[in-house]
Amino acid sequence: MNEIVSIDRRKFIIGAATVGSGLAIGFSLPEGGPTVVRANDGSPELNAWVVIRPDDTVVIRMARSEMGQGTITGLAQLVVEELECDWSKITTEYPTPGQSLARNRVWKDFSTGGSRGIRTSHEYVRQGGAAARMMLVQAAANQWSVPVSECTVAKGVITHTSSGRTLRFGQVAEAAAKLEQPKEIPLKDPKDWKVIGQPIKRIDTLEKVTGKQVYGTDLKLPGMLNAAIRESPVFGGKVKSFDASKATGMKGVRKVVQVGDSAVAVVADTWWQAKSALDEVKIDFDDGGNAKVSSASIAKMLEEGLSADQAFVGNDNGDAKAALAGAAKKVEATYFYPFQNHAPMEPMNATARYTADKCEVWVPTQDGEASLAAVISASGLTAAQCDVHKINLGGGFGRRGAFQDYVVQAVQIAKQMPGTPIKLIWTREEDMRQGRFHPIMSCKLVGGFDANNNLTALHMRLSGQSILAAVRPAIVQQNKGMDPLVFQGLARGGEHGFGYTIPNLLIDHAMRNTHVPPGFWRGVNINQNCIFIECFMDELAQSVGQDELEFRRKLLDKHPKNLAVLNAVAEKIGWGKPPPQGRFYGLAHMKAFAAYVAAAAEISVSADGKKVKVHRIIAATDPIYAVNPAQIDRQVAGSFVYGLSALFQQACTVKDGCIVEENFDTYDSMRIAQMPKVESIIMPSGGSDPWGGVGEPTICVAAPAVINAYFKATGKRLRSVPLKDLDVSMV
């Protein structure tokens, strides 16, 4: 390897000695040879992704995070496919973002969100595996003085075919590491894949069933203290003053500190002591003028937006307004979607150690580089003085990527106790109050038909919160004030493209932002958009007495992949044939995150319409390529738990400027008794389309499929989430 890496070796050695990161890299110049980059146990690195130990263990290094989706297992499959090593001999490590930065971002993007973990890294990760294999085979060929073309490789063993000689990866790794990186790295034709596409078991299960996996909340560092925190419950509020006189005398309490200008934390020997003492701190918050905001005041603002003159156009063709004015028949409906919290099982947490010349943080994060940026700015130190040790997440769902507020807090506390590692854990209540919430949105839809009952026009007016305006204002600025992400699933083509062809179309957004901070919540804007469009499609079809599937098919004829997933679920559930006695079907579909998804739900409803049993959901997904069908199957079923909990049970409401729901007693989540049978159809269409995502797209189709089935059962159209507020619950 000729790459000259200038890096402070000491930094990596310190990294090696710390808990939470298994990875450490050292560099050495073997006598006379070119630079070989080495792991701290001395094993040579073939490239950033692959280290091979003398015992043939292959260490695969991944920048993306494991938060439950099986991303790391899938990425390992991609590397192993090209590397041709033995699956049973692999182990994985996270590089730290600081290490990546010091090597010119060799591991590229750390962000694990937007269902991008695999789909946007598959190429360079496979190339990492392929390049390493090429170097290993070359090294073996060199040793035998034979051409590479006479060698084959399988399961980590290189064979010289004619003589039958073999060498293991571990035996040639040293020599291979000294070779030039190949310039051309051809990848396998997908039809030759042996590891990609297989339903391989996850590689991280044993630790999880024995209680051995260390989550952020479980971290133990020498001399560590624990912190509990309370931030102004009114967003934007500040600490005016606080009285810690009672708390400071309590057992185990070391310090009560203000954190930034909006929070107070107690640091104690144990977290329970810190939390108990925090309950005794009297904090006087200045509400910053937002204490008058309520769900009702927000609803009023959204309602006004539904008919406002000014709106950003996300998708249009023809002249929808004129066509609607001249339509023979018009159909109109208004839908609503509330704020929701991610509520991952593991509450937000981070552990920080600060000294005048170094700051390190251990954190379950979806984006190590975003965490590092937060550490740098909160500590006031330089990038080279900071690093982040990633820990596997107890759920993320979008809360732990772009938002690093808990990291900032941990550093701010640690700065007030230099040298002492501080583990900050939020209570569930803090986690519920200080979310980055699913945006609130209303939608008014108007459809127009000609005299022959052909749909000629559709106007969808969205009114509600923009995530990007709060989180990525630069993108909104570039788009002249518009948030393009609002139109996920409704956009003009692209990975979130609208599938229906309607001669006169207008989809626009009246941006109505609130003081409640919005965030990327699994699926992001497809959750509400899929309900809006797919429920209204049923309304339109029913208004002209047409079959809901046939109606869609006509409008989807230019989008065969949309049609294919819809047809797949319709066929499997037996759409068109009468359902079993007392059962009702509903359909929905969407394109999102470059994947095509559809669902057919089968439900029954109690006579009074108040209790819904979702018996089964058939779900089709076309992610273009399917790396691990067993894990995709789990993502589909799991996303329905998340999506149906949201549909039936979850809303974060606002009173006096604060979030009302503070724990799972008022913010319920589905239990096993309510779980439908999920039958997934994984139908990768392959070809040259960009790879689609898996973790998020399917979440959005469960809710509209169930709502559509509910109408079939009762004749009643549900247009507002959560259904519990309409006195409809899931049993």
Added chain:
Amino acid sequence: MAKLTINGRVHDLDVDPQTPLLWAIREQAGLTGTKYGCGIAQCGACTVHMGGEAVRSCTVFVEDAVGKEITTIEGLAQGATLTKVQQAWVDHDVPQCGYCQAGMIMAVSALLKAKPKPTDADIDEAITNICRCGTFQQVREAIHAAAKA
């Protein structure tokens, strides 16, 4: 001070008797497999066995656990030998993020002790743990597999 018997070992813990058992297990006994999820007996992430029964340890005071046999997730496997439930969890590739799974496994282990061949209805009634990743489909399969094993 409190004497707690956890996984067959007596721990002399320097802990306020009004501390929730969950936090004594995690912070004083140092066994972090048992998780905090809600603190109000809603989610089940903190489930342990006390006197052979599944309890949500976030709402049990240390003083009420004194003298009782407490088992946590760390006390299930004997060395490298997993229990039937843990093995079924591995075979069915149940966990996603895994954070709820210790509590889930403890709740299921108690159910199978009381009802070695649970029906789906028994499972629905007894297993009320929250899993935000949504592993329920695999959890149900694995429970039936463990019952058959």
